[in-house]
Amino acid sequence: MLDKLAAQESRRMLGDAELAERAARLSAQYLGGRAVPDNVRWVTNQNTRWGSCTPAEGSIRLSHRLQGMPEYVIDYVLLHELAHLLVPGHGPRFWKLLDAYPRTERARGYLEGVVAAGRLPHLPAARDEESGQ
Numbered sequence: 001m002l003d004k005l006a007a008q009e010s011r012r013m014l015g016d017a018e019l020a021e022r023a024a025r026l027s028a029q030y031l032g033g034r035a036v037p038d039n040v041r042w043v044t045n046q047n048t049r050w051g052s053c054t055p056a057e058g059s060i061r062l063s064h065r066l067q068g069m070p071e072y073v074i075d076y077v078l079l080h081e082l083a084h085l086l087v088p089g090h091g092p093r094f095w096k097l098l099d100a101y102p103r104t105e106r107a108r109g110y111l112e113g114v115v116a117a118g119r120l121p122h123l124p125a126a127r128d129e130e131s132g133q
């Protein structure tokens with residue numbers, strides 16, 4: 001019961017509606033309001049990417065794995081996908097859009113660290129700990 005309440009609580013804290021609000025705020029602040037997604041939502045079936053967008057549908061999806069990470073990281077991924085509504089691919093024009101966000105490098109470093117940490121249990125040195133769980 002308590003777990004269920006806690007889960008509802010965290011969904012309320014970071015629900016799809018809040019995500020859409022954040023997207024609108026980030027677009028206004030860093031992209032001149034030019035990126036206008038039709039829908040922004042969390043998905044649980046996205047395990048190899050932090051976020052994705054479908055410009056034709058104006059939809060942005062963020063991996064639920066971002067939940068619980070610092071807000072500046074979630075904002076970075078959201079802004080990244082918003083920028084893709086304007087510029088596909090990762091060319092200079094794309095990164096120029098992201099330059100406006102002051103924590104781009106920090107957020108990317110954080111996510112790289114998460115990925116690297118996820119690989120640690122597979123290192124031989126950590127195998128004992130892993131099997132002990």
Ligand SMILES: [Zn+2]
Pocket residue numbers: 080084089090
């Ligand atoms: Zn991208």
